[in-house]
Amino acid sequence: MSRERQIILDTETTGFYPDKGDRLLEFAGIEMQKRQLNGNYLHLYVDPERDIPEEAIAVHGITQERLEEEKAQKFAAVGRQIADFLRGAELIIHNARFDVGFLNMEFARMGLPSIEELDCEVTDTLAMAREMFPGQKASLDALCSRFDVDRSKRVYHGALIDCELLAEVYLAMTRGQFSLMGEEGGETVKEAVNIVSQRPAQLKVLLASTEEAAEHEAYLDGLDKAVGGNCVWREMLSSEHL
Structure with a gap:
């Protein structure tokens, strides 16, 4: 303050x-x-x-x-x-x-x-x-x-x-x-609360395009290489699918 x-x-x-x-x-x-x-x-x-x-x-x-x-x-x-x-x-x-x-x-x-x-x-x-x-x-x-x-x-x-x-x-x-x-x-x-409450109950979900998904995977590959293994994001994904 x-x-x-x-x-x-x-x-x-x-x-x-x-x-x-x-x-x-x-x-x-x-x-x-x-x-x-x-x-x-x-x-x-x-x-x-x-x-x-x-x-x-x-x-x-x-x-x-x-x-x-x-x-x-x-x-x-x-x-x-x-x-x-x-x-x-x-x-x-x-x-x-x-x-x-x-x-x-x-x-x-x-x-x-x-x-x-x-x-x-x-x-x-x-x-x-x-x-x-x-x-x-x-x-x-x-x-x-x-x-x-x-x-x-x-x-x-x-x-x-x-x-x-x-x-x-x-x-x-x-x-x-x-x-x-x-x-x-x-x-x-x-x-501020009123503004939040005015949002629609169902939000539109925009999925990544094929090109955007490929760029994301390439970025994660770079992170894997930098840390010498799976980066934190991929560790989270793998744990979610166990």
Whole structure:
């Protein structure tokens, strides 16, 4: 069961490697209470105290001029505010290892507690998507398309807009598991039972074709070869016919 206080989180950075000199440029976190957005959020631009490579600018569009316009402060001036905002919450992050790595690096530079020491629980929606849809694209863009989330306003990868999109994606991805517990606006237990009860008493049985049966047998032959004997499926079949 997730914590009551959740924060959808995203960052933008100068590059990919927090251990090789890359720094944080932008932080955004929007808060949910019991899976309901409550209007509370934290959005900050951060002076990285270094140059911003062109390839990074091509992704998020953040330039030194933009940081000056936004009156970006150094992380040392905003780090404690970010840590206090995150403390004790469940963090919903797409590709969590990346963002947590940068935040922990920046916190360590200030002598602040890590994400783990702040008693945060981390939920990685990238890992969730790969488990739910194995072998399929799991980027935020791909998930927005899958769940019909409008991303027309997303010109660049911006931390705040990405948080807003991820919030919709996360709620869509998890709606089923929470609807059975009576989530408002979701399917209640009674409704779920009614749906099951509406199924016809006699279900149509579709038998495998000759070609499909042959492919299945060939697959089982491969399993037999791999285990050096009968695979579990064939052991079950043989026991049923004893």
